[in-house]
Amino acid sequence: MQPFLGPDFLLPNEPARRLYHEVAADLPIVDYHNHLPPQEIAENRTWDNIGELWLGHDHYKWRLMRWAGIEEERITGKAGWRAKFDAFAETMPQCIGNPMYHWSHLELWRYFGLEGTVFSPATADECWEAANAQLSRPAFSARGLLERMKVELVGTTDDPTDTLEHHEAMLDAGLPFRVVPSFRPDRAIKIEAEGFATYVEKLATVSGTPVRRFDDLVGALNNRLTRFVALGCRASDHGLEVLRAGQYATAARLDAILRKRLDGGTLDEDEIADFQTALLVELGRAYAKHDLVMQLHIGPLRNTRTRLFDALGADSGGDSMNDLAVAGALNAFLDRLDRTDELPRTILYCLDPTKNAMIAATAGNFQDGSTAGKVQAGAAWWFNDQLDGMEHQLTQLAQMGLLSRFVGMLTDSRSFLSFPRHEYYRRLVCRMVGGWMEEGAMPPDHDLAAGIIEDICYRNARRWFL
Template sequence: MTAPFLGPDFLLDTAASRRLYHDVAKHLPIVDFHNHLDPAAIAKNKSWRSIGEIWLEGDHYKWRAMRWNGVPEELVTGAADYRDKFDAFAQTIPHCLGNPLYHWTHLELQRYFQWDGVFGPDTADEVWELANAALTQPSRSAQGLLTAMNVEYVGTTDDPTDDLAWHAALKSDPDFTVPVAPSFRPDKALVPTAPGFAAYCRKLGEASGIAVDSFDTLIAALLKRLDFFVSLGCKAADHGLNDLPAFEKRPPRELDIILRSGQNGWPMSAQDAADFKAAVLIELGEAYAERGIVMQYHIGVLRNQNSRLFRALGPDVGGDCMSDSGIGESLNSVLDLINSRKGLPRTILYALNPIHNEMLVTIAGNFQDGSEPGKVQAGPGWWYNDQLDGMERQLTQVAQMGLLSRFVGMLTDSRSFLSFPRHEYYRRLVCRMVGRWVEDGSIPAHKELSDGLIRRISYENARDWFLPEA
């Protein structure tokens, strides 16, 4: 018999998986420890005028699919009306069969708007009217959407120079109790060859009150800002490491020269840039350990590869892809140097290229030290890998080469306030996996084992890392 599309038992193909999801996973809160939501939108309790706006604004997953379907840029990121963009997306969705966007789109319509049809050109008018009417309700404002999905923690992504005014406003708001914590993202301080490096050093100096004129003052300025972040609830730092080349340890006077070269736009070798990046990472890693901050490394992106698109629209618009550069030796070296001096902080490692999954799991195993379970993690399937095959592959490798029960769980990594059904997608998948293990005799049919595993990797492990006072 054909199963209903995205029905109650979607992905749940055994009795054990159905019980695990419906009885254990389904109603657990969400700890979304890494996303790109706008804290101002949360603090202002933003409302959206249309489903076109909330669905398509800033969502490069959808933009890539629309371009792939032959939609002109005017209807993707251009000045066209959101209704026209929405219609172009409706034309695209029927061509997304097999892409996670197809599932995500329909799960969002089901969970936020209680619409369980099949979205496409024939139903676009119906969805437009129904969703727009719902978006006028307080329960579909920014804060209402988070509450509706039982979100218990939001970790945004923030530059060290940000004033965090909206985080401060949220922290003092007695009517909204979901913690929205900044995460420290100092990427612009790591790359002295970047065109804006000098301007960024000046901006960092102004924000910190410390003139950045040496490597030591750069670190001092970053740490002063890190402490400010911590005062507003920061629990995590994040580093977007497009690559991590081999490096050498350099004395402070040589790092000073590299910094000045970057500030003045002088020629610099790739080796100098690599050594500088590693030196900053090591200093920050030690600081995270001292302050109890979770350190995240997102590794292996080739960014802005479509130069024409980048010139027209800037970064983060759908022109990024996987890198195939090697990272193992240098990543081990960075972690080892941090660990050798003051011990590693809790760490999550993400790789965009799935060929690196097993390597990250085994690297994580190198640095477990018995101080706490799963102290170093191979993080969840990231970006192009947060689909069913990518997540299952990553979870299987964690289970086989590490301890799945200590896995920190799922995140959205999204700019969209409608992206939280991705946690459901993940939970249904892990219940399918564990349910199959029970049914085929791979693990005992003991509820305390299977239920405990599902609770931990769906919610409890992330809660314990990011909401330890809970």
């Protein structure tokens, strides 16, 4: 019987063990997409207790605590951090089978030296005291935590109207890693959303560009994108609940749609689709011009529980995966950009795992030889970044494209303790490739396998983002 999360966890054969321990384990991390607060890195935030550090931003943990019957007071409410920590300890034994059980123990063990301790109400005092005793050390500040995990790049997620003052402050701070903004213009694209007109007014103010016509909106966004690029931006990101298939629209039609919405009108589906597609195409062209990576996160169903959203707002654990059709609109959008050779390097993610094969097949349609893996089938995302979901995504990619060109894992997290997820991913890919060697599905060539592992765990992402 293997020890719980022992040295050879997920490594059932000698090729897998050798690939992980000799190749993958000590590679640096390029975390090109996450939601860490730039201000906390710039100010090198510290925490008084592990409860706040561990639970303060993590809606993955909040969901499971609710599922376990923990009242909201001890999750996001007014209860103290020790009470919330104890509530999570009560939840943990119920999490067996959920990736949170592995992630949480890896976080305790890798950061706080609690290897072998199984987190539960019986060990809550030990874990609380051992962790808190270390939090005053420099290694447990925001920067210290990143440095300990050998992070080379942090790609945060930033709105075009953000001031970026914290990114600017970090440019000359002598950090041992790069922290760069990523351009996330969702609120400019979602013309149907409440507050769109107010947002456009704010964008116009920040960019110094009055927005009255569609081209004005494109200009304001390009103005801000230039500022992002000056501060090291490597990528954009788009969260698209619905990817609509808009038609080619004239400038007059786009101006009329924008004016109607700014005046408080309600748009029909065709108007929304035409506007959103046109704006995505214009942004895609800008990303290609600046050699930025375009990321499309497709298919969440957000804020489904009204009572939770009214109390806590977005990103509080009330989101789900949708099951809408994606292929037609996605291929049409990418083709719009490819026709004029203005398709940037692109990463495609879909929250519905039944779309993995379609995403891999679509990525293959738009390879043009200019960049290896120019269009990527992105990492298993959100509800899918567990063992089964990651293996399914990796298998589909390997079977339909080139796993060797994959840019690898990311945390997509708001927690400074989430970086052991890279270890989780690396152990899994070593198990997969080692298994192929063990089964005779690939040559027993350690150097060949090691090169693939190093590429998909580190080097490909480094080439794309650094």
